[in-house]
Amino acid sequence: MTSTLIKNCTLVNEGQIIEADLRIQKGRIEQIGSELSAQTKDQIVDAEGAWLLPGMIDDQVHFREPGLTHKGTIASESKAAVAGGITSYMEMPNVSPSTTTIDALHKKYEIARVSSAANYAFYLGATEDNLEEIKALDPQTACGVKVFMGASTGNLLVENPVALEGIFRDSPVLIVTHCESGPVISQNQKRYDDKGIQPVIQDHPIIRDAEACYRSSSCAVQLARKYSSQLHVLHITTEKELALFEAGPVQGKNITAEACVHHLWFSDQNYPEKRNLIRCNPANKSATDRHALIAALHDGRIDIIATDHAPHTWDEKQQPYPQAPAGLPLVEHALLSLIDHVKAGRMSIEQVVEKVCHNPAIRYGIRERGYLREGYFADLVLVDPKGSTAVSHGDVRYLCGWSPFDSHTFQSKILSTWVNGSQVFDGSHAYPMPGTAAALRFDRS
Template sequence: MEKVLIKDAHIVNEGTIVRGDVYIEHGIILEISQNLSVKGPDVHVFDAEGKHLLPGVIDDQVHFREPGLTHKATIGSESRAAVAGGITSFIEMPNTVPQATTIEKLEDKFSRAAETSHANYSFMFGGTNDNLSEIKKVDKTKVAGLKLFLGSSTGNMLVDDEEVLREIFKSTDLVISVHCEDEETIKNNLEIYKERYGDDIPINMHPIIRSEEACYLSSSKAIALAKETGARLHVFHLSTAKEMELFDNKIPLKDKKITAEVCIHHLWFSDEDYEDKQTLIKWNPAVKKKTDRAALWEALLDDRLDVIATDHAPHTLEEKQNVYTKAPSGGPLVQHALPAMLEKYHEGKISLEKIVEKMCHNPAILFDVEKRGYIKPGYYADLVLVDLNNPWTVTTDNILYKCKWSPFEGNTFKSRISHTFVNGQLAYKNFKVYDEKHGKRLTFNR
């Protein structure tokens, strides 16, 4: 579709909701106005009366499992689910098999995404205790950023040498995104409960094992190091009330050197849900108390927390149903993240404008994403049409993840994503993802 006209939408963008039309040519937004009239047999017109038009969501933290773990997911399968959920761009993590800890392995992932991704894509480069020379080769205009695991990880991706960590912080201009949990604290806690229960530890012990202390100890150290070295730090998936004291809301996001993120599951679930959901909501960091969830919401709304992401990390249902010590952490979320946040809008918890700010605008600002995250002339036409009053229920039949399960299964959402456009092309319509792939490699204004 070279020419697209979206008519009579409620456009949610930059803190306002205005009724209007959007005209797109060759994947770029050309004009936004009221009563636009563009005629011709090659103009595809979409009637958006009664619907809201949002910028496509930019999810800055996903695990699409390719290469090496493709029995769980692939870039193709999970990007299909992403566009069905209104996510038009994603940034994927480096802990695949093999890990993206060399330029060669990183570019292999880009090549695969170019062939199979329905959404726009970038990948983070992985830091380790011994790959500083490779980190220094990364082109910051072509790669989203650097990911460091300061808590439990796979293989050689745990960065636990403090001198190496300091050197990395001093040596790169990349945005450094971190998973913060103190490994020693977690190991000690786990041993206590393994002695008591063996491998079949009750799941409600998970937030005690991966405790508030473990999170705070690690995140506070990372922030102190960033302040000492001047590094640009982004702290992933925060989960505790205590950590909220580490972040500032008095500085505009574009000027912040230290930024913060919260994930859908930490905003939705609490430790009271373990009894029902069991290991299906086992994540690292753990879902914690209702008071932690309340503090995360408060910090999100007052701008100490800058971004909402998913940390989409699928495993097979068989894997998740193992006993505690053998059940992997993580779950699939990209298809249901935006509907879940829209449910919170219906509950009066957050405005549509704030959802767009945290899921679309702010990831674009934080990672310097070029011409995405907004509905503006000259920007790529990554757009999502939402019907706020068209309920649907999450069932096995409409779950698009390769793993075919969701922690939201059985939930009825009031809002439905009706259309998703990626680079001006219709990628999704009413539970159908089109086969043609329109995703492009993200670029960065740095």
Template sequence: MNQQLLIKNAKIVNEGKVFEGDLRIQDQRFERIDKNITVWPQDNVIDAKGKFLLPGMIDDQVHFREPGMTHKGTIASESRAAVAGGITSFMEMPNVAPATTTIEALENKFAIAKQDSFANYSFYLGATEDNIEQIKRLNPKIHCGVKVFMGASTGNLLVENPAALEAIFRDSPALIVTHCESGAVIESNLKKITAQGHIPTISDHPRIRNADACFSSSSYAVSLAKKYNSQLHVLHITTAKELSLFEAGPIENKHITAEACVHHLWFSEDDYLPLGNQIKCNPAIKSPADRAALIQALHTNQIDIIATDHAPHTWQEKQTDYNQAPAGLPLVEHALLSLFDHVHHNRLSLTQVVEKTAHNPAIRYAIKERGYIREGYFADFVIVDMDKTTKVSHENCRYLCGWTPFHQYEFSSRIEGTWVNGQQVYDGKKVIKHTALSKRLEFDR
């Protein structure tokens, strides 16, 4: 589609700077970025005076539930919510039904996304204890990575066998991403808690899945990556204890990186009482001190990326007792808004949010021509009004599951529009269907 769009007077947030400028978008890309671009007769002009223009969030960890669990969410429904939240690209996890453990199953998900996704997309292959030959078939230029559940999962995606893990870290041609919780430590903690006949409740969740459970597994993953010089990205760090495993400093040239998720930066164990199973997730939301350590680690760059781990379940599924309730919560529509609240409270800067949600995912995954406001790059961006508020409710969220852990909260900012490949897909009120323009992510590896 030959489209020409001119955005005037935006406060552009990019590569550590905030500056006012204009942007011309044509043929899905940023054609020109300058202080004052002359308006042509054929331009569709948007005046963004007083508003901020950011690269769209690249969310490297979502669960969109398709195939097999489409009563919870679909690639269409959850990517629709994502673009309303300013997420323009996502990478989706393999724990669907059946699990994505073969290249053929992986490519089937790409085919669904090509038809249905509102945002750009990629999908992980899931590691098992016996699919190393499938992992070896991954193409680093078109596949984002392999997901390894180290010690805590369901179905056949749990990988605990040392020989299998060694083979994955030695032979994977693509980035390895890990969920790190030790099943043995979790089981030991559970036995201690139930020894006196105590029936666990949601308040026990961070004690069952505690810092030791996380550190035991994440330190093992880091040791394997150092042994084999593997490319490792450790997902959803939740504890201060784990931060010692990761180097401070810029993400460039790191082969071991770490991420935090928006809910672990927002909630703490103090929120279990009012919210209950709504915020049950693995790894668990932990103490206020752990949350503060994660935010500090964003400043030191021990944590390189912020993601969502969006994982919807139905309201009915979440209303069961603690032991039966599934782990995970819906987040993509409100992730950036939550981070902008951190900006309003001086916990993060706007340039840091952009670095952790757009620039660094693009660097870590070597995503081709995305993640920045640069001439020649694909025009994936979001316009934000930092002075208008957004009141959230179960009724106005876009998730298929129909609920949000931010019910009745009023965020301090508002997303005014989202563009994917130069095409507006959200106008501040409604999502506009332009799924044909979403693209499979490509990688310069």
């Protein structure tokens, strides 16, 4: 078996930037050091000073399989993910049928085992009557329970107070929530209906406003405090919600918060140009809210950055605003978008690595991933900080065939991605190999 020796790289890891070499052997990081000597079996990669980062761990994606495979598949979207430097993901339950039983969960793991380009885990979806399924989850293998506290359809919508109490009281794993209040959204929509006004995309953050988010997220936080639950609130979009969360390191927190790359990039000022392509739930809010999210990354009120990758077809997005679905594809350019923030001085590359690699590993208890450490799995991404990546709809790897970043040129380039020591992206082509990716495992008491 050959090994890989990455020479002359700039390692970004655990708050430090150092010049070093790194050797991969048997799927793991065997050695990190200065001027490592090449061995006969080594495949040499000269990084020429490029950044070597732990692979991004994306704790929130929608890959649409099973049942919605005209939008995306585990194979197609994970291939785009590794091209974007994402080496592990956690996928959501709102597929068809919804992933609300342990049997359905196992079936998704089997699909990923034979088709995923990146490491994988899947959430069990909460309903108002599947508490026994939740209680039976194995904390060592299940990444979490997803609770749609409003803003969903079918049996995944959980608004019954008794059902919510049971989930927060009895879940043996991390609870992750989508927080938007259905009653507040309905009340806001009714104002348009009463006046006979058909809302347009610019009305999206007015209908799904800050109060809708705060009403729901504050309820989740209150329940978590009542039952000492492990709670992670996904995709925070408003300055108002940030008051619910504590500043400081992620270690030891029972309640954590997340921001997504598109909410850090777009605001309501982008709706006239991007229109339904950036329609998402929760909505992109004001520029003031976006600036507040970035500030919260610095003081630790926002612990993790993820994507909420959620593809829909081009035709679906071209429908009038009331019919157009919410969600956008993001995994291929998420890390590059964060590096653009670094170039603009809004955050540091060390902070990016903390929020997309270290903190997801800590919060979820992921075993031996998320760091550049000897003995850890070799999930790596090599980035040229002096390169560039031009985005156009025609060049993306998503099955849906479009990107909200169309016509933007990012100020860096993904040169290579390794998953469990195997190179799955070479800067131009993604070539996932069967059996390379693995199910994530968790160390939890």
